[in-house]
Amino acid sequence: MSASLSLRSAAETLAAPLPPLLAAAEHLAANVILGAHGRRRSGLGDEFWQYRPLHAGDEVRTIDWRRSARSDALFVREKEWQAAQSVAMWVDRAQSMGFTSSKALPPKGERGATLALALSVLLIRGGERVGLSNLSTPPRTGQLQLLRLADALSREGDEDFGAPEVRGMVSQSRAVFVSDFLGDVSAVEAALTTAADKGVKGAILQVLDPQEEAFPFDGRTIFESMGGGLRHETLKAGDLRDRYLERLAARKAALADLARITGWQYHCHHTDAPATSALLWLYGAMERDH
Incomplete structure (x- = not known):
């Protein structure tokens, strides 16, 4: 009896902080699951x-x-x-993903984690194995795996920008990278090259706040990274708009080219858009890569 109580206590401790994220993911998945066919196949x-x-x-x-x-x-x-039914997730939880321009919008990291977990719900219900692309959570099935994923995706990192991890990828499987991808693009290139060498195909979902697309700044402005590691002050922010938008467009084009070259797919999602649309795209991307 004591062992049973101990196990239950451990399970409750693990699950205590998870309901908000997991509940949001379950709710999001429920919005698309009625129109989605099961993915159980003989493979x-x-x-x-x-x-x-x-x-x-x-x-x-x-x-x-x-x-x-x-x-x-x-x-x-x-x-x-x-191998064919394994999907590895990497969701950026760095400081940059904590940004939101409005209290009415979710932070980028929260939206990304919810989308990844909702996709995991759909895939696991379809009989697939889902894990993280590092070595912390290998691909598995079942409700307990969803709890493990929710726990891992609830943790935030200390670095300003994240870089994809590929250590836990299984050869000939599939993967999903979710990030704002505003950090060093060479890290993304290295990860996709490694994935391609392993025969792994997948999807890149770039999550941006609408303010990051519009750059609605003018006059004296102080730009500071979420972690405080980068800071830039200008008296004429409006003069930076064109150069910023050009660099953002170039970053998107670079990600799309990297995806095309390595056999992956790329999509940009904004936090003011319905999460359902991004989830449907991710689900469809997994279908196309199967």
């Missing part, structure tokens, strides 16, 4: 695909002991359908 079958090193979170029963005996490392015997 590519259960033929042997490859041996890969054991990752943190893999179950002991997946270890191939015969292959592992031939080296000092442990290996998992992976099948084709397991």
